[in-house]
Amino acid sequence: MKRWLPSPWLSLGIFGGWLLLNRSLSPGQVLLGVLVAVAMPLLMAPLRPRPGPLRRWGVLALLILRVGRDVVRSAIDVARGVALARVRPPRGAFVVVPLELRDVHALASLAMITAVIPGTVWSELAPDRSALLIHVFDLDDEAAFVAHFKRDYEHPLKEIFE
Incomplete structure (x- = not known):
């Protein structure tokens, strides 16, 4: 078959x-x-690439819930930022996020997560896959954003795929 x-x-x-x-x-x-x-x-x-190994299904379920939460929060933040753009213009910036992920399936998942969250755009992956360039719609604190990105997305993906 x-x-x-x-x-x-x-x-x-x-x-x-x-x-x-x-x-x-x-x-x-x-x-x-x-x-x-x-x-x-x-x-x-x-x-088609070979299917990736999914090691921790519980972590995957939590990651899906976390991404759903962040999509809703970011959509509200971006809508607020657009509505108040005349009063306080958004501070868009490019952020370099150092990566520990190497698995192609994990990187593809990270790209999808970044694309689905309003206000973030996956801009470039370093040729050696050691860093990721992301554009953020409104950035208050770069270090806090990088810590949030690594903690909430990269580390769970590392547990799931590597």
Whole structure:
């Protein structure tokens, strides 16, 4: 089964997306959707990395809750910063965060976390993966931000993946 469908959930998602985008359940669209849903994962299989080892599921659950909390808090802070921009302009800044993470799955997870939190943008990863450049919408204290980022995101990811 894995030979023909290396990623059954991905194939199902592609098939469903195909039908939704075409807004048709005609036999031709269903057949074309099945062909694309089977062919794409087969063609892209060599490009997919091996799944990463998840070591601490409890830490992962806490990390997900922490990121959800931070998304809500940051969204409120950014909205407040935009609303009060004439009174107190935001102090946007680039921050260099030294990294201890080396696992590619952990770094990818960190990139997604950084992208989803309002007010932060993953700007650059050092070629040797030793530092990360992040743009922050409104920065009060750089040292406090780096400590928060490492404590709340990097260290849990290190426990989960390394």
